[in-house]
Amino acid sequence: MTPTLPQDAKDGPVRSATLETARKVFRYSYTYPPGAAWADEVPKGEGYSIPYLADYVKIEATLKANHVAADVGGLKEFDEKQHNAERASLRPENLGAELFDVGRKLAAQMERTRFGSVEDYARFFAVIEEPPMMRLFRGTPEEQDQLFAWQRIAGANPMNLAGIDALPERMPVTQAHFAAAMGEGDSLEAALAEGRLFVVDHRRLDGLPSGKNGETQKYLYAPIALFARPKSGGAALLPVAIQCGQTPGDAFPIFTPRDGYRWRMARTIVAIADGNDHETRQHLGKAHGVMEAVVLATMRNLPPPHPLYALLTPHFETTLQINESAKTSLIAPGGGVDHVLGGTLEASVQLTALGLGEFRLDEAAPPRQLKDRRVMDLEALPVFPYRDDGLEIWGAILAFVTSYVELYYADDAAVVADSETAALFAELGSQDGGRINGVPMVTTRAQLAELLSSIIWTASAQHSALNYAQFPFMGMIPNLPGAGYAPAPTAATADVEQSLVDLLPPVDITTEHFTLAYELSGIRRNLLGDYPLLHWKHRPAKQLADAFGKQLKDLELLIGARDGGRLVTYPFLKPSMIAASIHI
Numbered sequence: 203m204t205p206t207l208p209q210d211a212k213d214g215p216v217r218s219a220t221l222e223t224a225r226k227v228f229r230y231s232y233t234y235p236p237g238a239a240w241a242d243e244v245p246k247g248e249g250y251s252i253p254y255l256a257d258y259v260k261i262e263a264t265l266k267a268n269h270v271a272a273d274v275g276g277l278k279e280f281d282e283k284q285h286n287a288e289r290a291s292l293r294p295e296n297l298g299a300e301l302f303d304v305g306r307k308l309a310a311q312m313e314r315t316r317f318g319s320v321e322d323y324a325r326f327f328a329v330i331e332e333p334p335m336m337r338l339f340r341g342t343p344e345e346q347d348q349l350f351a352w353q354r355i356a357g358a359n360p361m362n363l364a365g366i367d368a369l370p371e372r373m374p375v376t377q378a379h380f381a382a383a384m385g386e387g388d389s390l391e392a393a394l395a396e397g398r399l400f401v402v403d404h405r406r407l408d409g410l411p412s413g414k415n416g417e418t419q420k421y422l423y424a425p426i427a428l429f430a431r432p433k434s435g436g437a438a439l440l441p442v443a444i445q446c447g448q449t450p451g452d453a454f455p456i457f458t459p460r461d462g463y464r465w466r467m468a469r470t471i472v473a474i475a476d477g478n479d480h481e482t483r484q485h486l487g488k489a490h491g492v493m494e495a496v497v498l499a500t501m502r503n504l505p506p507p508h509p510l511y512a513l514l515t516p517h518f519e520t521t522l523q524i525n526e527s528a529k530t531s532l533i534a535p536g537g538g539v540d541h542v543l544g545g546t547l548e549a550s551v552q553l554t555a556l557g558l559g560e561f562r563l564d565e566a567a568p569p570r571q572l573k574d575r576r577v578m579d580l581e582a583l584p585v586f587p588y589r590d591d592g593l594e595i596w597g598a599i600l601a602f603v604t605s606y607v608e609l610y611y612a613d614d615a616a617v618v619a620d621s622e623t624a625a626l627f628a629e630l631g632s633q634d635g636g637r638i639n640g641v642p643m644v645t646t647r648a649q650l651a652e653l654l655s656s657i658i659w660t661a662s663a664q665h666s667a668l669n670y671a672q673f674p675f676m677g678m679i680p681n682l683p684g685a686g687y688a689p690a691p692t693a694a695t696a697d698v699e700q701s702l703v704d705l706l707p708p709v710d711i712t713t714e715h716f717t718l719a720y721e722l723s724g725i726r727r728n729l730l731g732d733y734p735l736l737h738w739k740h741r742p743a744k745q746l747a748d749a750f751g752k753q754l755k756d757l758e759l760l761i762g763a764r765d766g767g768r769l770v771t772y773p774f775l776k777p778s779m780i781a782a783s784i785h786i
Contacts, residue, residue: 362403425447441459444468463699463701491561542684587765
């Protein structure tokens with residue numbers, strides 16, 4: 203059956219009846235997280251599948267076996283056969299109540315003890331392999347600094363680095379600070395003039411309340427970190443200076459690579475801030491939350507015969523169900539976010555809502571985002587794997603979607619005449635609907651193609667870059683802890699390893715964080731461009747999808763070759779690593 207636009211359809215009453223039924227099934231709720239548009243309940247057919255359940259049970263077994271072998275918290279011997287027998291009765295419809303719970307249960311069996319050194323945290327890699335970044339994490343101070351800077355352009359959260367044309371007002375960095383990091387052969391003034399200075403500023407975290415784990419105080423910080431691209435050769439990017447709070451002075455002095463363990467503490471504090479921003483504002487808000495609203499608005503306004511229904515729905519698989527699990531477990535009181543992250547649960551929910559509020563669909567295209575952050579200049583920042591690989595994937599998505607739109611819309615007038623798509627976008631931006639900002643009235647084919655591409659990018663490549671990089675960078679918890687457990691260092695802080703160890707999470711919380719990161723990085727049930735058999739009912743559409751798949755295969759080779767020469771592998775935007783939908 204050839205898909206039809208509503209203005210050309212002969213089945214108008216049937217389409218209307220289909221949508222009337224869909225609106226009774228796909229309903230909005232604005233209760234929790236407050237203000238955002240989430241499904242009132244997960245409709246039948248939108249839940250977990252049996253293969254998904256099998257993946258989860260396997261991951262759970264691996265984690266339990268790993269934690270017993272690690273021998274860090276007195277966990278009892280693990281019997282995989284017994285585990286599988288016990289889980290045989292678990293059904294997909296019951297998985298939502300248990301997903302994200304294994305770490306909490308394991309941690310609850312442990313006493314709150316502390317490790318004696320940073321290296322002790324590597325004991326968690328017993329059955330599970332160490333991630334590639336461990337080579338540099340254990341390396342020289344110079345290699346550790348390179349790894350720290352690398353994660354701002356190719357880590358779990360590459361979304362905060364921004365180019366600057368003036369030094370941060372709240373960070374009085376000097377030439378002496380710059381020389382301590384970059385040597386006497388370069389200058390702060392020259393780096394600024396040449397566009398080689400970049401900043402990560404976590405001002406959004408300033409003033410948010412820190413949480414507690416029982417009686418144990420956690421800390422959430424709002425640091426500012428300055429980075430520079432070296433004048434010639436060497437690293438892609440290097441850290442220059444870090445201020446662990448937004449107010450300069452004795453409480454938050456500026457540290458440089460010459461400050462020993464205080465510098466390592468400052469780097470860790472930036473990582474903690476990046477992790478809290480990642481999980482809430484970037485990941486839950488700008489990916490999960492955005493796509494929840496898109497799924498609901500689409501299912502309520504596009505009937506199956508509409509050509510955009512076939513284009514968009516492969517990017518909706520299991521999204522409503524995983525978000526329901528997140529609401530009822532991950533970001534519920536006593537859940538993983540509450541335990542692992544630095545702020546109170548209310549602070550984390552506030553950051554999630556902030557991400558949703560900041561997101562604008564008309565500005566979500568990666569070239570626009572990167573330009574706004576002043577990181578598009580290849581001369582100023584030649585190496586930026588998230589940008590470099592991401593723009594390749596974006597170009598492929600946009601080319602496919604543009605061709606698809608042109609297949610069904612003869613001209614811009616056909617876009618204007620499409621009442622169903624107009625209703626979708628109107629509801630997506632409405633306060634009574636999806637509550638997504640920056641949703642315009644669509645009047646041209648080019649505009650429609652970019653908006654649709656931004657949706658597909660968000661559901662696939664953007665979410666995959668944020669999600670599947672979690673364990674490779676969070677598995678070694680000192681590299682990216684969820685919270686601090688000591689105040690930010692000052693000039694009086696002892697320059698010894700114990701000062702850094704005191705900042706890091708205790709063993710039980712480390713167990714929960716490690717487990718969550720591994721779970722979240724472990725399930726990939728579909729791939730971008732890999733459509734189910736018989737998905738396309740219209741041969742010309744299938745031909746376009748096949749061409750898209752061919753382009754992605756070519757990009758797989760290109761990005762794979764590029765990745766082979768990198769400081770640390772960044773495979774998360776290879777097509778073989780990009781999930782088509784948000785399903786974990």
